[in-house]
Amino acid sequence: MLAEILLELRNLKTKFKTYDGEVKAADGIDLTVHKKEILGIVGESGCGKSATALSIMRLIPSPPGEVHADKMELNGVELQSLTEKQLSKVRGSEISMIFQEPSSALNPAFTIGEQLIEVLILHQKLDRGAAHRQAIKALNLVQIPAATQRLADYPHQLSGGMRQRVMLAMACACMPSLLIADEPTTALDVTVQAQILELLCQLQSELNIAIMLITHDLSLVAEIAQRVAVMYAGVVVENASVRNLFAKPRHPYTQGLLASLPLLNAERERLNVIPGGVPNMLNLPKGCRFHPRCPHCWQICRQQEPPLFSQNGSEVRCWLFAREMNK
Amino acid sequence: MGNRYLRRLATLFFSLFVISLLSFALIEFSPGGAMARYVENPNISQADRTRMAERFGLDRPAPLRYFIWLRNTVQGDLGTSFMTGRPVLTEILERLPATLKLMTFSFFISIIVAIPIGIYSATHRHSLFDHLAATGSFLGLSLPSFWFGLLMIYIFAIWLNWLPSGGMITPWFDPSAYPLLIRPFVIFWEHTRYLLMPAIVLSLSNIGSWSRYMRSSMLDVISQNYIQTARANGVPERKVVYKHALRNALTPLVTLMGLDLPGFFAGAVVTEQIFAWPGMGRLFISAAGNRDYQVLMGIIMITAVLVLLGNLLADLMYRFLDPRVNYEG
Ligand SMILES: Nc1ncnc2c1ncn2[C@@H]1O[C@H](COP(=O)(O)OP(=O)(O)OP(=O)(O)O)[C@@H](O)[C@H]1O
Ligand SMILES: [Mg+2]
Numbered sequence: 001m002l003a004e005i006l007l008e009l010r011n012l013k014t015k016f017k018t019y020d021g022e023v024k025a026a027d028g029i030d031l032t033v034h035k036k037e038i039l040g041i042v043g044e045s046g047c048g049k050s051a052t053a054l055s056i057m058r059l060i061p062s063p064p065g066e067v068h069a070d071k072m073e074l075n076g077v078e079l080q081s082l083t084e085k086q087l088s089k090v091r092g093s094e095i096s097m098i099f100q101e102p103s104s105a106l107n108p109a110f111t112i113g114e115q116l117i118e119v120l121i122l123h124q125k126l127d128r129g130a131a132h133r134q135a136i137k138a139l140n141l142v143q144i145p146a147a148t149q150r151l152a153d154y155p156h157q158l159s160g161g162m163r164q165r166v167m168l169a170m171a172c173a174c175m176p177s178l179l180i181a182d183e184p185t186t187a188l189d190v191t192v193q194a195q196i197l198e199l200l201c202q203l204q205s206e207l208n209i210a211i212m213l214i215t216h217d218l219s220l221v222a223e224i225a226q227r228v229a230v231m232y233a234g235v236v237v238e239n240a241s242v243r244n245l246f247a248k249p250r251h252p253y254t255q256g257l258l259a260s261l262p263l264l265n266a267e268r269e270r271l272n273v274i275p276g277g278v279p280n281m282l283n284l285p286k287g288c289r290f291h292p293r294c295p296h297c298w299q300i301c302r303q304q305e306p307p308l309f310s311q312n313g314s315e316v317r318c319w320l321f322a323r324e325m326n327k
Numbered sequence: 328m329g330n331r332y333l334r335r336l337a338t339l340f341f342s343l344f345v346i347s348l349l350s351f352a353l354i355e356f357s358p359g360g361a362m363a364r365y366v367e368n369p370n371i372s373q374a375d376r377t378r379m380a381e382r383f384g385l386d387r388p389a390p391l392r393y394f395i396w397l398r399n400t401v402q403g404d405l406g407t408s409f410m411t412g413r414p415v416l417t418e419i420l421e422r423l424p425a426t427l428k429l430m431t432f433s434f435f436i437s438i439i440v441a442i443p444i445g446i447y448s449a450t451h452r453h454s455l456f457d458h459l460a461a462t463g464s465f466l467g468l469s470l471p472s473f474w475f476g477l478l479m480i481y482i483f484a485i486w487l488n489w490l491p492s493g494g495m496i497t498p499w500f501d502p503s504a505y506p507l508l509i510r511p512f513v514i515f516w517e518h519t520r521y522l523l524m525p526a527i528v529l530s531l532s533n534i535g536s537w538s539r540y541m542r543s544s545m546l547d548v549i550s551q552n553y554i555q556t557a558r559a560n561g562v563p564e565r566k567v568v569y570k571h572a573l574r575n576a577l578t579p580l581v582t583l584m585g586l587d588l589p590g591f592f593a594g595a596v597v598t599e600q601i602f603a604w605p606g607m608g609r610l611f612i613s614a615a616g617n618r619d620y621q622v623l624m625g626i627i628m629i630t631a632v633l634v635l636l637g638n639l640l641a642d643l644m645y646r647f648l649d650p651r652v653n654y655e656g
Contacts, residue, residue, distance in 0.1 A: 099556065
């Protein structure tokens with residue numbers, strides 16, 4: 001099944017100029033999102049997941065940020081060529097985003113209804129009455145009980161899970177083709193997490209929205225995504241279908257991540273953790289960024305950054321595959 | 328909710344009581360006395376002074392005088408002025424409108440200038456404008472208002488001769504001398520030209536502190552997650568700033584305005600003096616010079632009531648602006 005390409009990102013570089021030096025939060029990222037698919041993006045804290053997402057939304061503040069990509073096309077439209085005005089038309093209607101902290105992601109000074117209706121009026125040119133009805137529909141869509149009453153509530157009157165549902169309702173109210181969910185469940189407790197994930201799946205299948213699910217939890221991805229991109233220190237190190245990735249993780253970092261999953265080795269006392277810590281983004285190691293922590297490190301890894309090797313739709317950035325895969 | 332406001336009201340009356348006690352003690356302990364201004368007068372003998380003091384009830388011990396004052400005040404009688412012999416309340420009510428007019432006008436100038444400066448400084452951080460605004464507000468806060476006042480009088484009244492140097496209205500101003508069509512504008516300008524300089528001078532320190540506060544409040548709000556959400560949902564930047572951010576940034580400013588109110592009254596005293604503005608502040612200064620204690624106490628109490636009511640209003644505004652504050656509290 002060859003789905004159409006929705007988002008194509010080539011060689012994304014996002015830098016932040018700070019007092020201590022330049023942080024390359026994204027250092028040559030290639031990503032492809034197909035229509036109606038769920039793509040998981042996994043990586044440790046600070047590896048540049050949010051920076052990548054915000055670069056696509058064109059929401060990186062400048063200064064200190066600087067974004068450049070060879071290609072950043074959504075439905076064939078180059079996002080980097082859009083004016084600020086065109087961008088605000090695209091945001092929320094073609095591509096939208098929800099964030100990690102539902103408690104602070106809604107404006108405390110306005111009711112749920114005011115915020116939801118504002119977005120609907122902005123994008124769909126509805127009158128107040130129609131927008132109001134549409135807002136109730138959106139809340140029903142994300143399974144918020146007593147939707148009409150909830151419209152008059154302020155965010156602080158709702159629970160964390162409810163707020164994340166409202167965020168989803170706002171993000172999906174105008175039927176975007178891509179939803180970026182940046183750690184949407186990290187701040188929620190486990191049962192609510194499961195409900196939100198289920199809701200994401202349902203939105204994807206009912207509204208045909210493609211979802212880019214950002215998380216540092218591989219097990220979430222295993223549950224709902226079709227493909228995964230594993231990020232490490234500003235680059236994508238492996239990109240494969242969920243099935244392939246879990247059956248045959250190629251990159252040593254991915255292997256380490258899988259080995260540290262609690263579910264897969266419940267019988268063990270201690271989890272397998274990757275030795276070493278997250279690299280300092282200001283001072284990245286030479287050669288492959290992962291080599292100081294890599295159990296298979298050899299000479300070339302210390303000297304030269306590996307390119308992405310690919311085979312049958314899987315991609316891996318590791319010298320171990322230089323022979324068996326294509327550059 | 329009712330309970331809460333009952334408590335506020337009780338606190339308000341208690342504050343008024345403490346203020347009256349402290350002010351009375353302060354006046355009592357200050358040197359000189361109501362009769363001091365007659366000491367140098369050869370036509371008034373010691374015996375005359377004693378008789379006058381008896382008449383005014385000044386020979387009684389201070390605690391007794393305080394209780395008499397308190398009893399009368401509670402009944403709405405603020406006493407009579409030693410100087411003019413007229414009821415204190417009448418004297419104050421004659422002057423209060425002028426002060427309120429000046430303060431209201433100045434308050435609006437402060438808001439209209441300070442808030443946009445704060446917003447622009449926050450959205451254009453480290454720009455030339457931001458640096459100029461920082462310097463300006465520093466000057467506005469630190470240079471004394473009498474200095475600004477005299478400078479303005481020198482420039483606009485004496486040198487350019489655009490505005491009157493003091494007073495509230497031209498005594499012989501007669502609107503009926505103007506055609507009906509332009510009369511409202513003439514009246515408006517007649518009031519405004521007298522108000523302009525004192526109101527600006529009175530605004531300076533407010534503009535200085537409010538604009539800085541607005542800037543930092545705005546910066547704080549702009550970095551909040553919900554601003555990111557608004558942008559991510561396609562809300563245009565103008566609306567993000569002027570609707571989503573401003574509404575939240577204004578809330579703490581309202582509290583600051585309430586806290587600045589006493590300083591505002593103090594500023595009015597100085598400003599009225601510079602510009603010969605016939606308000607309560609000038610009455611206060613002349614009453615202080617003449618040791619007209621009844622008038623002093625009256626003005627202090629009326630000001631205290633206004634300040635406390637202003638704070639109550641600020642509190643209500645805060646509740647209105649921030650739905651998270653619960654009413655039970
Ligand atoms: N506004 C900014 N200014 C300076 N540096 C930034 C800024 N935003 C992000 N960074 C840096 O960019 C790098 C990547 O940050 P990013 O937020 O994308 O990480 P992340 O993968 O989303 O991590 P997390 O899982 O903690 O959310 C970090 O080193 C961070 O310090
Ligand atoms: Mg993040």
